[in-house]
Amino acid sequence: MDTILIVGISVAMGILLGMGVGGGKLLIPALVLIIGISQQTAQGTTLAVFLPISLIAIYTHIREKNISYKVALYLIAGSVVGAFIGAQVAASLDTDYLRKIYGGFMLAIGFYEMFSKDPKTRYRAHENKS
Amino acid sequence: MKIYSVIIGFLTGIINGLLGVGGTVLVPAMIYILHTERRLAHGTALLIIFPTSVVSTFVYLQNGHVDLQLAWKLAIGGVVGSYIGAKALRKISMVWVKRIFAIVMIVAGIRMVIG
Numbered sequence: 282m283d284t285i286l287i288v289g290i291s292v293a294m295g296i297l298l299g300m301g302v303g304g305g306k307l308l309i310p311a312l313v314l315i316i317g318i319s320q321q322t323a324q325g326t327t328l329a330v331f332l333p334i335s336l337i338a339i340y341t342h343i344r345e346k347n348i349s350y351k352v353a354l355y356l357i358a359g360s361v362v363g364a365f366i367g368a369q370v371a372a373s374l375d376t377d378y379l380r381k382i383y384g385g386f387m388l389a390i391g392f393y394e395m396f397s398k399d400p401k402t403r404y405r406a407h408e409n410k411s
Numbered sequence: 412m413k414i415y416s417v418i419i420g421f422l423t424g425i426i427n428g429l430l431g432v433g434g435t436v437l438v439p440a441m442i443y444i445l446h447t448e449r450r451l452a453h454g455t456a457l458l459i460i461f462p463t464s465v466v467s468t469f470v471y472l473q474n475g476h477v478d479l480q481l482a483w484k485l486a487i488g489g490v491v492g493s494y495i496g497a498k499a500l501r502k503i504s505m506v507w508v509k510r511i512f513a514i515v516m517i518v519a520g521i522r523m524v525i526g
Contacts, residue, residue, distance in 0.1 A: 284484070291485040295492020300500050302512045304489065306432050310519040312481075314526070322478050324431025325471030328464050329482045331433065334489060335461050342454030349451045352441065353458050355416035356423070360463040363424020368470035371429045383430055384523025390435060391516030394509055 286315060298334070305331055306390060313380060320380040321371060415444060420459065427460065428467040434460045 290311045298304030305327050312323035342348050371379060423437045434456040441447040441456065471477050 287481065287484050288488050291488025292492035292495070294485070295489040295494070296496035296499070297492075297512065298489065299493035299496020299498075300505070300508055302508055303433065303435065304493075306435065307512075307515065307519070308485070309431055310523055314519065314522060316481075318478065318481075319476075321471070321474070321476040325468065325474075325476035326478045326482045326485070328427075328431050328468045328471060329477050329479070330485045330489060332461070332464060332468060333486060334493075335433075335457055335464070339454070339457050339461060342457060345454070347451055347454030348458050349447065349455050350458075352416070352445065352447050352451065353455050355413050356420035356437075356441075356455075356459045357462055359417035359420025359422075360424035360427065360459055361466045363421040363426075364428040364463045364466040365424070365470060367425040367428020367430075368467040369428070371431070372470065372474040372476065380526070381524050384520045384525075386426075386430055386432075387516050387520030387523060391513045391520055394513035394516065 283316075290315060306387065309383065310387065319376045320383060321376055324371065324379075324383075412445065419444060423459065424463050424466075427463045428470065431467065431471075433464070 290308070294304040294308045294311070296304075297307060308327050308330070309320075309323045312318055312326065313320055318326075339348075374382075419437070419440045423434060423440075426432065426436065427434075437456045437459065438452050441452045442449060447455065468477065
């Protein structure tokens with residue numbers, strides 16, 4: 282696999298992440314379209330990449346007291362069950378089919394970002410961190 | 412509210428597991444449906460996504476769908492990039508970053524659907 286391509290993709294993803302514009306959402310298509318790995322492997326690898334990165338972010342938010350544990354509790358109870366089912370479904374799907382579903386999801390997010398009027402939500406989160 | 416939380420959590424988990432992405436819909440759902448304070452929404456979303464992604468990653472690993480060799484290179488580049496991005500944030504217009512991001516998402520989305 283081309284190391285220069287991987288470095289370029291990962292740095293570009295990181296820059297977006299640092300700006301608070303979801304880097305993972307673009308990392309998956311970059312891996313599929315440029316590196317040429319399967320949709321499932323792109324998704325699984327991206328999930329793994331974000332585990333250590335999000336730990337650092339969580340640590341920052343805990344220190345800044347930006348977390349409500351009460352709100353998190355019931356959401357986590359639902360989300361871990363959903364994740365288990367969702368990931369099993371992803372594994373069972375044909376890779377071309379999963380790629381098309383992901384593409385549809387990207388289109389929805391892209392149009393939402395294009396027309397939503399509230400960029401401040403993201404920007405404020407960053408101001409809080411610094 | 413508890414039942415809404417569990418349902419929103421479940422849907423977040425399905426998206427996380429099925430598509431491998433974080434909490435895209437979680438933050439707006441928390442703010443608009445659960446009326447979570449904006450200040451708390453982002454941090455709390457991250458806390459929710461972590462155990463969720465652990466479960467998803469585990470299932471992907473079991474199915475041989477995690478390329479650890481690739482993951483670790485991406486993580487290093489990602490950390491370097493996010494440092495640059497956070498520094499650059501002060502000097503550029505977020506509105507334009509958001510627009511360019513949206514266009515790239517749409518173009519890549521079309522390629523994913525058609526390809």
